[in-house]
Amino acid sequence: MRAIVHEGKEGFEGLSVQEVETKTIKADEVKVKVHTAGLNRRDIAVVTKRHKADDPALIPGSDASGVIEEIGEEVTKFNVGDEVVINPGLNWKEKSDAPPEGFEIVGLPFDGTFSEFYTCTEDHVELKPEHLSFEEAGVLPLAALTAYRALFTRGNLQPEQTILLPGIGSGVLTFALKFAKAVGSRVIVTSRSQDKREEALRLGADAAIATESDWKEQLSAEKVDMVIESIGEATFNKSLGIVRKGGTVVTFGATTNDQVSINIREFFYGQYNLLGTTMGSAEEFQEMLRFVSEHKIKPQLDRLFSVEEYKEAFEYLRDTKNFGKIGFTMEK
Known part of the structure; x- marks a missing residue:
């Protein structure tokens, strides 16, 4: 599958589009065919703070919308064909004063969403709000x-x-x-x-x-x-x-x-x-999706880039040219 990968060099110079292996899903996982993946300032921080040339290759990205293409045998919440969004937080289930030990954000230290497919456990995806397009839903999660x-x-x-x-x-x-x-x-x-x-x-x-x-x-x-x-x-x-x-x-x-x-x-x-404050729990992610659906709120979508325009997209956000959200269209 195609993915935006960071490795080998510091900062934006370490970014490239590569063909990488598609992961085999586990029993409790789903494979999402990514439609749109939002770009956040966190992604800029991730690629500019990985200073070691021997850091392992990493797929950045915390946001995504798409369609479930495959489900593991233990998955009960979703079916193939469901339209979903990715929860960018890992290991923070319930609302609390602060994130628990072990809290991580998708895209570091584990591979993120800037790829044709994204694989995760079923409790880290939610159904896409019906009033949102894939483009709108794909830039929603982390910032919202x-x-x-x-x-x-x-x-x-x-x-x-x-x-x-x-x-x-x-x-x-x-x-x-x-x-x-x-x-x-x-x-x-x-x-x-x-x-x-x-x-x-x-x-x-x-x-x-x-x-x-x-x-x-x-x-x-x-x-x-x-x-x-x-x-x-x-x-x-x-x-x-x-x-x-x-x-x-x-x-x-x-x-x-x-x-x-x-x-x-x-x-x-x-x-x-x-x-x-920072990010939020899975419980708050669900609350936010209900709030967005109830009030029919749409992201302020500034611009979408193709995968090949990855450098332009990172520079566009770095230079604060955006008003609202930007992201990548991952489908060919």
Whole structure:
């Protein structure tokens, strides 16, 4: 089968399209013929952090939609022909305060979804929401799950609250925008790009400001209850400075420096809540799929690439050219 493989060289130079062996399924496994596989920033991190030339070959990718082509003899949940999506999390079944020991994400250290077929146990796939195309469903899992847990499990977002999304444009934040609007919250976004601010307003954002502006001045009339922070050092203190006293900052990533400094006295006098989050459990993945189906939410699909355009796709996401999700069409 064809697959995008990383081996031999550091970073994007180690990527190539190869013919690799199709795995034989075990009794409790299913083989999915992949239609669309979403590309995430995690995939960029995976291929840029594998620095050893002798690292074993790896197929990246955490997201996928497709059709079950073969089932093991012990499989009971699915039948051949079922349309499914991949749960990108491994070994995290029930909702909990933090991932359990042994939690992993599809695509490292085990082979991921950037291949014609993906094999896994039956409890790591779910039926595709009926209102989504394969292209939409294939870019849904990781980003939508991350947004869902950040907003609802960790942040406990309520309909009457106002939420700020700095750096709108990523897959996670476009889902966060749509999810928050679906429950009736007020949503404010920031971006350095005027085009992305305007696009966010078209998607339903209530206000959009420039990331480099003075947020306190721009939002002086707003009471921000929650900030979803994924930028890191460049905006972290601006996020703390704009959230109301007693409000909440939920962080799941850092596209700028991981290290931040805060005034701890201002923090505790302000009674702020700072919450970390990452991905989500199988239980939350199922909750998210039901939420998406109930509200007929679709991913903001920016662009799909062919397998042969793998380098262009990785560079496109690295350079933050996307507004929403991108992915690969794996079928020939």
